[in-house]
Amino acid sequence: MSIGISLSGPRRSPLAWRPSTFLVFAALLGAGLALLPVLALAYTALSPQAASIWPHLAANVLPAALADTSRLLLGVGVLCALIGVGTAWLVTQYEFPGRRPLEWLLVLPLALPTYITAYVYVEMLGFQGPFQSALRALTGWRSLRDYWFPDPRNLPGAIVIMALVLYPYVYLSVRALFGLQAAAIVESARTLGAAPGRLFWRVGLPMARPALAAGLTLALLETLNDIGASEYLGVRSLTLSIYTTWINRNSLAGAAQIACVMLLLVVLLMVAEAHLRGQRRFALPVRQPRAVGRRPLAGWRAAAATAACALPVLFGAVLPIAFLGSEVLQRGLWQQFDAAMLRSLANALAFSGLAAGLVVLLGVGIAAARRQGREPWLPALSRVAGLGYAVPGTVLALGLLVPLAAFDNLVADAARRWLGVNLGLLLIGSGAALVLAYLVRFLAIAVSGVESGLSRISPRIDDAARTLGASAPQVMRQMHWPLARPAVAAAALLVFVDCLKELPATLLLRPLNVETLATTVYGHASRGAFEDGALAGLLIVLAGLYPAYRLARAGGRAG
Template sequence: MLLASLNASNELFSHLWATVLPEYITNTLLLALLVALLTLCFGVPAAALVSQTNLVMAKQLRWLLMLPLAMPAYLVAYLYTDLFDYAGPVQRSLRAWFGWQSPDDYYFFDIRTIGGAAIVIALVLFPYVYMLTRTAFEQQDRNLLRASRLLGCDQRQSFYQIALPLARPAIAVSLTLVVMETLADFATVQYFAVNTLTTAVYDTWLGYSDLAAANALASVLLLFILFVVVAEQRARAGQRHQSSRPNNQQQRKQLSIMQQLTASLFCWFLVLAGFLLPLVLLLIMVVDYADYSQFIALLSTGKNSIEIAFYSATIATIIALFLALFQRLHQSRSRKIPLQITSFGYAVPGTVLAMAMLATFGPIDHLINDLAKALDLKAPGLLLSGTVFAIVFAFVVRFSAIANGTINAGIGQIPKSLDFAPASLGVAMVPAIFRVHLPLLKSSILVAWLLVFVEAMKELPAVLLLRPFNFETLSTQVFQLISDERLEQGALGAVLIVLFGLLPIILLNRQKDSQ
């Protein structure tokens, strides 16, 4: 992709730089900053309330606050636009109640702005901050908090001076994930007409038909991602972890009645705005508009989505399992490098990854066809860049980090002694892996496969750029209908995407409760 960008037309790139590119860069940075601040304001207080206080229904809110992750941001964007737009039910009701006749008679916020996009994206991404921060709070050494109390700190001071600084690494990691997902977002900003680098890549290629210039813009976006990753790592450099054997006995802060009411309203607002209200609106559309023709159309696109997600999840899980076992059982000093390299892909936005796939597979396809012609054989066409191979390849690259992390964490829980016990009984390494390690990793393998499967079902930008002609998935079909203001006809497919997104959340919550 970087090499292809060197062939970009200086005239077109200069024109973009003189006209719209500065605005695209400014919007990209501003959107990432706003989303990071909002997710911080949403996720950290929610994590503190659930883990540190006697919040009413804390056990239920513990997993309910994770549900917005199952809701694609572009669905929430459409549903809230339909709800709060001038022709939507909220403003219609206000005009009917107060007798207003035109927009000049009252003020109502415009959701189709960069601020509206930031709020929508933050509502579905704050669970990243919430989950990692909550886990950090729950695993902290309570003896440190008790020591601060003995030194004269009250509960509020202990939280701000001890608990919150100890959670900084988890907050930094979660904010990095949020910023990367924001920079990778395409559908939400496209629907809200907020021009960012992601939309610029898409428009430059399809609008100007200039693949080289699109590669150049994708390279700029990739530099932004690299800056975020490096900044996060430098921010955590030198920080030491606390005791590896923390005292987790909880001493929760007792909230007053007014504090309970405020905290409950805050947490339930996040659940309602990020998941429950959009889901209810989707279900209403399904009841009002779903018919047999929609169901038939859903079978074809659903089959395509499941097929691609199945291949991607299976390949990514097998690779992650092989590399994790290699890192665990091999004695080479460089045994960690393959697993680390395959984890880089998650930082690359789907749009940039698609451009990289096209820049790589396109020339290879042309080389294969030229070679076939030279040998008087039938040209095979676009074997790599024009088939689902490119989509599956991109998904495996992008989501391998998820499978790597899950399986590596599972292997870390297997005692080292089990690596040597089979050898002492005369069992070779490969049979030992099948008899010992794989049975113990069944749960981790299932979670890894399911997480990649769901992410592949939801992925949109890479599929939009890499799909073959007349090939639709659930995500592309729903997005196309949203772009045409016809989500009602795709509401059934949208509900299916959300239901698939709930599967790993339910599974992870059950695993947590069983521990």
């Protein structure tokens, strides 16, 4: 998905149908679900019992959390921009050894959650890890008093580790735009004698600014959403402060107040993204644009380009996956594939599969309503429905807990009074709350994916069908669905994997005594024994490899 690049949507036909009641209901439901946690947070944060908590938070919690979060966002943003833009420019403009496989291998770090990569690097760079063990074997050193070795458990370590996982957001966005540039623009600049550096700074980078803004926004939103890596690496982020205030200090109102501050930071990010993108719009010719001719590199320049593209893949994907696989084999962790692991896997698949199905169903309804409808408020509803992706999982879980708990208590009281039975917590206790959190958080992916598929279908098809007397359901079923089905399938796959990786919302809204793969990994890491959770972590990573590969190949074809 992308934020901020395609806001106008497909052109509406003057012969457009009026959307059915179901489609209008889908658009209203999506917007309502996105607004529900925000309104609930505001209500909780402004409650009378919360007034006495704010002075303590403002004096003791927020300054350190805001400082660490700001430095984390700045560092991750700079590194993601450097790696993503640099590698995208190299693979689209130059020919060098290994360029073709590296073009899609650069996307693979997206398959790894940030918290798993953080756990892996703490283990690999630790005193008993392979790097320090090899260094002591080569030099004869015995203890840390004999040498210095970098410790990733600090803010700089968190910045580097998160950037290694999140730079593909920038890489994918910018590579698509670099690949779609009209060849005449770049080749004209080359004909006029523009040096490679000048070509990049004066032509390539200004054209890529909207894509860079969108990719950076996604990377920074994922940084804000993280809780496992921040906690494990010792960064006092706002997300971690919400979790500790809510769970450890048992202060729901205080957590809601911190969450409101975090939402303000999200709004600032979105405003900054819009400002960085500006009013720039780039149109391509109607005919298929000719690809930019790649300049061949030789000698040390070719080696440097290969190394620059291979190192992010090596440190962002290859080493973590190899470490997880070696831990599973050397420690015999395959024996953990017992009844408990099967239950965790089944729970993860069930929650993720159900959420993916509901997300795509609702996303299809919202996108179809926006395409078919002539009402000016339908595009606004679709944008509101997509705002859930900008809300971090911890904030989302906190915002949903209040209204869902109130609903559960209301139903339970009515059942005891009128039926004499105790139904318990219907939504929170059954896992429905977790599925609802997934639905709100990842609805934007489905809406964006379906709209991108429908935007490839000319509105003239709708005009011709309308003229011939076809109904809207017939056109959707016989023409729109076959053409948009690949985009819908890709969106469902991405939502499924994102649900598997999601930790904050899963950690806070899962039913009691219910584990998933993500919470299993987190549980082992919180006890200081992450290596025992290597099998669960490897299963999560393997589940994300195929979608990452498909995403890379799709981006390459688009380019």
